[in-house]
């Protein structure tokens with residue numbers, strides 16, 4: 001198959017030995033590839049997580065006690081939790097509110113699951129560290145200000161347990177909490193610690209849940225809990241769930257738009273370069289025709305150069321797109337991004353498609369070249 | 379049978395009549411020089427004979443094939459098979475080496491064959507330049523390369539439009555020597571030239587004036603006389 005060799009030789013030499021304008025087209029394709037793969041990787045991988053990340057800006061479902069009861073039974077809460085799709089539950093955080101006394105003034109102490117609270121309220125900022133033991137507490141910012149206490153200090157609280165005499169307990173401040181919400185006025189401690197102090201376990205005042213499902217689905221889940229688990233009144237935190245969906249939809253539209261615009265610009269750039277190249281090479285085209293090339297030869301050679309260009313550009317673009325995706329992903333979403341194979345194939349295909357589309361008119365122009373006219377040059 | 383017959387051929391570009399009622403017959407192996415002032419229609423004539431253009435009027439018969447009615451595609455095929463083109467500006471593909479410039483003509487014709495292409499280079503004395511790009515060759519070398527390319531597919535008719543127009547005397551003589559060898563091997567040659575001393579090498583000189591043939595004179599034969607084309611020294615013989 002010697003003639004195939006000759007074809008590749010013509011195409012390669014044309015690209016390699018000419019001080020090639022095609023470089024501009026190559027860079028255009030590379031840029032297109034970068035954005036396509038970069039956006040694709042971020043868009044493919046992140047959005048599935050994005051729902052989680054967004055929803056985690058506050059809970060979107062809360063449980064309170066139904067009827068006249070003041071507290072939730074945690075076994076009932078577990079039953080309710082079993083009705084939720086486990087893989088969609090980002091966090092399920094119980095909060096138990098009790099009043100204790102510090103220098104004779106009442107202060108609200110909140111018992112919660114610290115690990116879970118970090119998930120359902122990721123915007124909480126802690127100066128110092130989160131409590132790890134039952135005797136460690138977080139001071140809300142406002143409380144810290146009033147008491148002039150800081151991380152590492154100790155604090156004595158007067159506790160009135162459910163049964164028995166009141167007593168004083170000394171606890172260690174592990175950190176100061178800034179929540180931007182009501183918690184700034186509270187003292188937080190591990191639920192197990194609070195249960196031990198109060199001499200009663202298994203209850204909560206409210207449970208906040210963050211669940212990564214769309215609004216309508218969440219409503220259905222809430223309804224099934226209301227009907228299926230007595231003692232629990234689920235409530236949707238509507239506003240947040242809605243804005244999440246809107247933000248996601250807008251983000252998706254933005255990704256599509258940016259990608260489409262970039263691909264379009266890539267096509268224009270490749271097309272313009274190809275056009276210039278064809279114009280510059282009219283003599284060569286005329287000569288090839290004069291020595292016997294048919295239009296199919298001319299078209300094949302230009303398209304061959306296009307395909308090679310697209311391949312090389314796509315490869316370059318994929319490498320830089322991968323870095324781009326990683327950087328965006330790490331800095332914006334604080335997570336690693338994965339690269340599915342289909343995205344690599346899709347980037348290559350898209351580059352080819354864009355280049356071939358862009359080459360269409362230039363190749364027609366090349367086939368139009370009249371050898372008699374171009375070689376006549378006096 | 380004649381290799382070329384033109385009957386009453388005219389070529390009109392808009393208002394300009396580049397050729398008017400030209401009739402011309404060329405026998406196989408004949409070497410014809412075409413002379414005339416600039417703008418007299420020499421290149422136009424060569425383009426029509428070379429299947430690069432179609433005449434506005436008249437009949438052109440090349441090696442028994444009537445060109446006047448052919449589609450551009452068929453003209454390309456005929457040009458490829460029967461014609462070897464040599465230009466005043468040595469048109470070469472700038473990014474292909476000397477040997478590749480010959481192979482590309484083989485490739486469009488039938489099958490690229492490097493060995494044969496190298497033999498063709500040897501024939502014009504360029505074997506040591508095989509891997510050089512056109513811009514690394516002198517004008518004379520480029521024209522010799524063009525000649526080697528024109529001959530690679532064993533054309534029955536070689537068309538050369540002012541082949542020595544851009545060459546100094548030494549190179550002109552080298553090229554003319556090649557033409558003599560070609561002629562001796564039996565190729566028909568039509569060669570456009572300004573220079574009487576170049577035209578003197580041909581067997582016959584045709585004068586064009588304002589698109590008309592005004593003088594068609596045979597010259598005293600010299601060198602080996604022509605006969606039937608007998609062999610193709612270099613080329614795709616096995617086809």
Ligand SMILES: Nc1ncnc2c1ncn2[C@@H]1O[C@H](COP(=O)(O)OP(=O)(O)O)[C@@H](O)[C@H]1O
Nearest residue numbers: 391394396414415416417418419420421422423
């Ligand atoms: N494509 C064209 N359009 C219009 N006029 C042309 C074209 N090609 C050639 N001519 C005219 O035809 C005449 C003959 O040109 P040409 O064959 O190139 O002459 P020569 O080769 O003898 O110098 C000239 O007057 C030239 O201007």
Ligand SMILES: [Mg+2]
Nearest residue numbers: 420421422539
């Ligand atoms: Mg001319």
